[in-house]
Amino acid sequence: MDDHSPLKQTPLHALHASLGARMVPFAGYDMPVQYPAGVMKEHLHTRAAAGLFDVSHMGQIILRPRSGKIEDAALALEKLVPVDVLGLGEGRQRYGLFTNDQGGILDDLMIANRGDHLFLVVNAACKDADFAHLQAELSATCDLTLLDDRALIALQGPRAECVLAELWADVATMRFMDVAEADLHDVPCVISRSGYTGEDGFEISIPAASAQDVSRRLLEHPDVLPIGLGARDSLRLEAGLCLYGNDIDTGTTPVEAALEWALQKARRAGGAREGGFPGATIILRQLADGAGRRRVGLKPEGKAPVRGGAMLYTDAEGRAEAGVVTSGSFGPSADHPVAMGYVDSAHSGNGTQLFAEVRGKYLPVAVCALSFITPTYKR
Amino acid sequence: MLKFTEEHEWLKIEGDVATVGITAHAAEQLGDLVFVELPEAGTSLDKGATAATVESVKAASDVYCPLDGEIVESNQAIVDDPALVNSDPQGAGWFFKLKLSDPSAANGLLDEAAYKELIA
Numbered sequence: 001m002d003d004h005s006p007l008k009q010t011p012l013h014a015l016h017a018s019l020g021a022r023m024v025p026f027a028g029y030d031m032p033v034q035y036p037a038g039v040m041k042e043h044l045h046t047r048a049a050a051g052l053f054d055v056s057h058m059g060q061i062i063l064r065p066r067s068g069k070i071e072d073a074a075l076a077l078e079k080l081v082p083v084d085v086l087g088l089g090e091g092r093q094r095y096g097l098f099t100n101d102q103g104g105i106l107d108d109l110m111i112a113n114r115g116d117h118l119f120l121v122v123n124a125a126c127k128d129a130d131f132a133h134l135q136a137e138l139s140a141t142c143d144l145t146l147l148d149d150r151a152l153i154a155l156q157g158p159r160a161e162c163v164l165a166e167l168w169a170d171v172a173t174m175r176f177m178d179v180a181e182a183d184l185h186d187v188p189c190v191i192s193r194s195g196y197t198g199e200d201g202f203e204i205s206i207p208a209a210s211a212q213d214v215s216r217r218l219l220e221h222p223d224v225l226p227i228g229l230g231a232r233d234s235l236r237l238e239a240g241l242c243l244y245g246n247d248i249d250t251g252t253t254p255v256e257a258a259l260e261w262a263l264q265k266a267r268r269a270g271g272a273r274e275g276g277f278p279g280a281t282i283i284l285r286q287l288a289d290g291a292g293r294r295r296v297g298l299k300p301e302g303k304a305p306v307r308g309g310a311m312l313y314t315d316a317e318g319r320a321e322a323g324v325v326t327s328g329s330f331g332p333s334a335d336h337p338v339a340m341g342y343v344d345s346a347h348s349g350n351g352t353q354l355f356a357e358v359r360g361k362y363l364p365v366a367v368c369a370l371s372f373i374t375p376t377y378k379r
Numbered sequence: 380m381l382k383f384t385e386e387h388e389w390l391k392i393e394g395d396v397a398t399v400g401i402t403a404h405a406a407e408q409l410g411d412l413v414f415v416e417l418p419e420a421g422t423s424l425d426k427g428a429t430a431a432t433v434e435s436v437k438a439a440s441d442v443y444c445p446l447d448g449e450i451v452e453s454n455q456a457i458v459d460d461p462a463l464v465n466s467d468p469q470g471a472g473w474f475f476k477l478k479l480s481d482p483s484a485a486n487g488l489l490d491e492a493a494y495k496e497l498i499a
Contacts, residue, residue: 330436
């Protein structure tokens, strides 16, 4: 990122200022890292009630098939992702990955079937590259639009459904990963039952001009607090979810990243549309034989947080390398430090003790499941 | 005598021993602390050396030794309950007591008025 280019603002920028947010640069945007409640309270509030996040920096892309047939857009997108897009029903969404020829991950994204088009949500830092990639590969069959007139907010937590039901009663009929269109205060929105916290919740695409009004009304509810990027990070880490650029990147494959669940049967060996995505040879081989390293959860045994970048060893003297931590923090809901990282497959079994190098010391950590909380998705 | 550093530490100096902590401004900027690591009694430290580490949910930060000296006591209470640093940074949230090699060196630090100007 060029340090001299001016930071972009989301449609909710003025709202953040009025709420007393502390702003930081993130992926080229001036974004709220925390509000006056602070990261700890914001995190715990989201798991106890409901939190409102501005994620308008993320890219929203519409993929419209020239033929008018959604199958054509699905098959076109399948050339870039190892995901069953064709089998995604209307009004449904699933997680996906753009891969490269080496099997690395160019970005992770959400793919929704909106009936006559596909709707994609991609990471802020990757959105221009993703859009160029899509245009280069798919412009023969699809019309592509990177929306610049929509905000995106997330309402997350056990009270999210009740809060949203006050604006739209039918919200209770949605299941996890459903996508629907609804008017919130007469503003046409696209709502998905999904999120990045491990909690039940919704992500809502709103016309930019109305985003502040809708957000303010949601914040008027006593159960809702605004939540910054700080708590967003600790929430997703406790839920075992990847942050692109930290936990997955062009140097990690979906199999190494323990994201096999995102690769449906239809795209695997023996499937109806086996392979046919960048890096398929490598990824299908790893699906069959495993990879040399694997993303795992890591629970530090002491109180000291172990941060991204810390090296992992099999011994307490730092002689035999076992891997590296990619994200680490204190987990406010877990009430202990939480981390994830890549370890040699030989050391990836749950309960394996490893040692993380922190300020010249070797602190014991235990390999564990990726999620430190029990997700509350409404399946 | 109460002194401050540009690194947002306070020193309450009695004779040749300084009680050292971080300022309310620093505690507010760091946010909720979840971990504190303190130096052991008997450790000799030069001015500017890393004396302690504090961690919030988001990040780790160093606390520097404000003057040359020897650690004579550390505050176990903030190790057991790091939130004390946020709730009472200039009282119960003190970090360590430092026996100063040269008490007169404290004259070179900021007084309260100068520190307030620094953070204004």
